[in-house]
Amino acid sequence: DVKVTQSSRYLVKRTGEKVFLECVQDMDHENMFWYRQDPGLGLRLIYFSYDVKMKEKGDIPEGYSVSREKKERFSLILESASTNQTSMYLCASSFAGPTNEKLFFGSGTQLSVL
Amino acid sequence: AQSVSQHNHHVILSEAASLELGCNYSYGGTVNLFWYVQYPGQHLQLLLKYFSGDPLVKGIKGFEAEFIKSKFSFNLRKPSVQWSDTAEYFCAVNTYSSASKIIFGSGTRLSIRP
Numbered sequence: 001d002v003k004v005t006q007s008s009r010y011l012v013k014r015t016g017e018k019v020f021l022e023c024v025q026d027m028d029h030e031n032m033f034w035y036r037q038d039p040g041l042g043l044r045l046i047y048f049s050y051d052v053k054m055k056e057k058g059d060i061p062e063g064y065s066v067s068r069e070k071k072e073r074f075s076l077i078l079e080s081a082s083t084n085q086t087s088m089y090l091c092a093s094s095f096a097g098p099t100n101e102k103l104f105f106g107s108g109t110q111l112s113v114l
Numbered sequence: 115a116q117s118v119s120q121h122n123h124h125v126i127l128s129e130a131a132s133l134e135l136g137c138n139y140s141y142g143g144t145v146n147l148f149w150y151v152q153y154p155g156q157h158l159q160l161l162l163k164y165f166s167g168d169p170l171v172k173g174i175k176g177f178e179a180e181f182i183k184s185k186f187s188f189n190l191r192k193p194s195v196q197w198s199d200t201a202e203y204f205c206a207v208n209t210y211s212s213a214s215k216i217i218f219g220s221g222t223r224l225s226i227r228p
Binding site: 031033035040041042043056058059090092096103105106107 | 219
C-alpha cells in the first residue's frame with residue numbers, strides 16, 4: 001500500500017515561531033502537494049512540487065515556503081507562524097503524467113498557533 | 115485559473131434516499147475531474163475520476179458521476195444511500211496543461227439518518 005506519512009498529527013506553536021511540517025512518501029511519486037483544509041473552504045493548495053528542487057505556488061502560498069531536497073520528502077515551512085495559519089495541513093503525492101490520476105493523502109497535521 | 119464550486123455545503127438524507135451532489139468548474143480547456151471522499155477519521159480517498167470517453171463514470175460503493183461539458187458540471191449521484199455514506203465529499207479538477215495542479219472545491223458534508 002502507498003504510504004504518505006506526516007511527521008506530526010497535532011502540533012501547537014506560538015505566534016512568530018518557525019514551523020516545519022514534514023511529509024514522506026514511499027511510492028517513488030514525482031508529484032507532492034501541500035494543502036490546508038478549513039471548514040467551509042475545502043482544500044486549498046499551498047504549494048506543489050513535480051520534481052526534486054522544483055516547486056510551484058498554489059492558490060495560497062503567502063506565509064509559506066517549501067523544500068524538496070529528496071524525491072520522497074516534501075517539507076512545508078511557516079517562517080513566522082500566525083494565528084490565521086491554524087488549520088489542518090494535508091500532504092499528498094501522485095505519479096506524474098498528463099492525467100495525474102490519483103492523489104494519495106497523509107493523515108494530516110492539525111496545527112494550532114497560539 | 116481553474117476553480118471548482120460545490121453549492122451544497124451540508125446535505126441530510128434518510129437511508130435509501132437518492133443522492134445528487136453538485137459540482138461546477140470554471141476552465142475553458144480540457145479538464146480531468148475527480149470526486150474524493152473523506153469518511154470520519156479517515157484519509158481522503160478517490161471515489162471516481164473522469165479523463166475522457168464515456169461521460170458517465172462509475173466509482174466505488176455504487177457512486178457514479180456524469181460529466182456535462184456544456185454545463186461545466188460533474189455531479190455525483192447514488193440511487194440509494196446508506197448510513198455508511200456519511201462523509202465529506204470533494205470535487206476536484208486539473209487541466210491537461212497543468213496536470214500537477216489539482217484544485218478542490220469547498221466540500222459537501224453528507225449526513226445520513228439511519
